[in-house]
Amino acid sequence: xxxxxxxxxxxxxxxxxxxxxxxxxxxxxxxxxxxxxxxxxxxxxxxxxxxxxxxxxxxxxxxxxxxxxxxxxxxxxxxxxxxxxxxxxxxxxxxxxxxxxxxxxxxxxxxxxxxxxxxxxxxxxxxxxxxxxxxxxxxxxxxxxxxxxxxxxxxxxxxxxxxxxxxxxxxxxxxxxxxxxxxxxxxxxxxxxxxxxxxxxxxxxxxxxxxxxxxxxxxxxxxxxxxxxxxxxxxxxxxxxxxxxxxxxxxxxxxxxxxxxxxxxxxxxxxxxxxxxxxxxxxxxxxxxxxxxxxxxxxxxxxxxxxxxxxxxxxxxxxxxxxxxxxxxxxxxxxxxxxxxxxxxxxxxxxxxxxxxxxxxxxxxxxxxxxxxxxxxxxxxxxxxxxxxxxxxx
Numbered sequence: 001x002x003x004x005x006x007x008x009x010x011x012x013x014x015x016x017x018x019x020x021x022x023x024x025x026x027x028x029x030x031x032x033x034x035x036x037x038x039x040x041x042x043x044x045x046x047x048x049x050x051x052x053x054x055x056x057x058x059x060x061x062x063x064x065x066x067x068x069x070x071x072x073x074x075x076x077x078x079x080x081x082x083x084x085x086x087x088x089x090x091x092x093x094x095x096x097x098x099x100x101x102x103x104x105x106x107x108x109x110x111x112x113x114x115x116x117x118x119x120x121x122x123x124x125x126x127x128x129x130x131x132x133x134x135x136x137x138x139x140x141x142x143x144x145x146x147x148x149x150x151x152x153x154x155x156x157x158x159x160x161x162x163x164x165x166x167x168x169x170x171x172x173x174x175x176x177x178x179x180x181x182x183x184x185x186x187x188x189x190x191x192x193x194x195x196x197x198x199x200x201x202x203x204x205x206x207x208x209x210x211x212x213x214x215x216x217x218x219x220x221x222x223x224x225x226x227x228x229x230x231x232x233x234x235x236x237x238x239x240x241x242x243x244x245x246x247x248x249x250x251x252x253x254x255x256x257x258x259x260x261x262x263x264x265x266x267x268x269x270x271x272x273x274x275x276x277x278x279x280x281x282x283x284x285x286x287x288x289x290x291x292x293x294x295x296x297x298x299x300x301x302x303x304x305x306x307x308x309x310x311x312x313x314x315x316x317x318x319x320x321x322x323x324x325x326x327x328x329x330x331x332x333x334x335x336x337x338x339x340x341x342x343x344x345x346x347x348x349x350x351x352x353x354x355x356x357x358x359x360x361x362x363x364x365x366x367x368x369x370x371x372x373x374x375x376x377x378x379x380x381x382x383x384x385x386x387x388x389x390x391x392x393x394x
Contacts, residue, residue: 006056009067012048016071019043020078027079030189031357034182040082041147045112049075049086053093053240055223058108060093062228064308065301069243076247077254080361081189083244085144090240092117092152096170097229098218103170103206107150116145116173117152119237119370119393121166124155124197132203133157133167138179143192148173151195153202154210166210169202176200186357186364214392230308234393235319237370238326239304242297245365249290249333252358256283256340259353266345273343282343289336293329300325319394320383327376330366337362 007015023044026037044050052068054060063071068090075083092115096104107113124137135155142151150170157167179194208219213233223229231239263273270276300322307314341348341359348355366373370393379389 006061007048009063009070012052012061012063012067013070013074015047016049016074019047020074023075023082024078027081027189030079030081032188034180034184034188035146035191036082036085036144036189038147040079041114044075044082044086045114050089050093050112050114053090053097053228054108055097055104055226057222058104059111060108062226064228065231065239065304066298068240069246069297069301072241072243073247073250076244077251079189080244080248080251080358080365081187083247084187084190084241084365085147087241087244088117088143089115089148091119091233091237092150094228094236094240095152095168095213095233097223097226098213098220099170099208100205100219101222104220104222107170110149113150114144114148115150115152116142116148118142118154119233121154121156124153126155126157126167126202128157128159129201132201133169133207135169135171135197135200135202138194138196140181140194141192142195143190145173145176145178145193145195146191151176153195153197167207168210168213169208170206171197171200171202184364186360186362227308227311230311231304232314232319232394234370235304235314235322238322239301241371242300242326242329245330245333245362245371246290246293246297248358248362248365249293249336252337252340252355252362253283253286253290255354255358256344259344259348259355263345273345279343282339286336286339289332289339293332293336296325296329296332300329316389316394317383320380320389323370323376323394324380326371327373330362330371331373334359334362334366 023040026040030036051060052063056062072083072087075086118139122137122139124135126133126135151173153171154166154168156164158164177196179196182191182193260274264271265273265276273279337359341355344355
């Protein structure tokens with residue numbers, strides 16, 4: 001794919017589909033070693049994945065949310081961990097476009113630069129220093145950290161001249177310590193380790209206040225008119241990641257139907273599981289749930305793209321419903337996967353059979369604080385009842 005041309009959605013999906021054999025072949029290695037293989041990162045770069053939310057002036061594609069969802073879906077059918085790392089890289093890549101232009105020039109100078117991030121401060125605090133700040137603390141759950149070039153960090157700035165407030169900064173990953181603590185039940189290949197800063201100096205030009213980001217304020221002059229930047233940060237995060245859970249549910253369905261021919265139901269007279277009514281009921285219910293999950297993903301991404309195209313302000317209801325849509329997609333995808341995994345029989349407990357591992361990936365996805373179904377649904381219900389949301393992340 002030429003890096004001087006912006007591919008269409010169909011071309012990009014086709015390019016990503018073309019590298020999924022590499023990604024699928026390295027999925028077991030990634031789960032065993034708890035990080036993505038370098039060949040997986042290279043395949044993602046070759047397909048243009050790391051350029052999807054990069055400004056066009058750096059060779060980026062400025063892709064819309066629908067494209068992100070479709071690409072994440074395709075990747076997740078090959079490896080949920082690879083899809084998650086790709087999706088979570090799109091968020092800091094987009095956020096970097098709100099930083100001063102000279103900071104973008106520095107970071108995007110690396111071709112197909114890989115970014116990791118956090119949207120919480122962890123234990124990190126910062127104090128002012130001549131020309132910048134000094135940061136100490138740690139951030140858990142930094143997906144893809146070991147393979148990233150830069151990390152977007154967040155810290156609470158303890159300013160003696162005023163109230164503490166959160167700031168976000170760009171830091172080369174090489175300046176951080178990586179703590180090898182990602183021993184997880186699911187999404188093991190994401191390498192979502194803890195990173196640690198010890199007396200880390202961050203220049204002032206690489207720092208932006210988090211309230212400004214959440215409020216839609218940009219320090220970039222060159223990106224001011226780009227439609228991609230007309231969405232709130234949290235809506236961008238939801239649109240970036242929702243395709244992953246739908247794709248993972250489809251992957252479970254693929255794995256189930258790959259195993260179905262010739263399988264019997266043990267201790268019954270059914271010599272062909274595909275002939276059993278219980279199988280028909282389960283696969284149909286699972287398929288409908290995946291369709292419903294896809295509906296919520298599409299509603300979320302289509303609203304995102306419509307708002308970005310027109311520049312119309314987001315209402316509170318739209319913002320909270322978008323989070324609810326991602327929570328609903330995660331819940332329905334998990335329910336579908338659970339139905340199919342339960343129909344996989346006792347042999348599916350073997351690690352060589354991918355069903356249970358895929359289910360664990362989806363369960364881990366649904367535990368994330370930004371997409372937990374119950375939390376997102378409750379927040380939506382509060383707004384529907386005329387109450388304010390009990391979170392700043394919307």
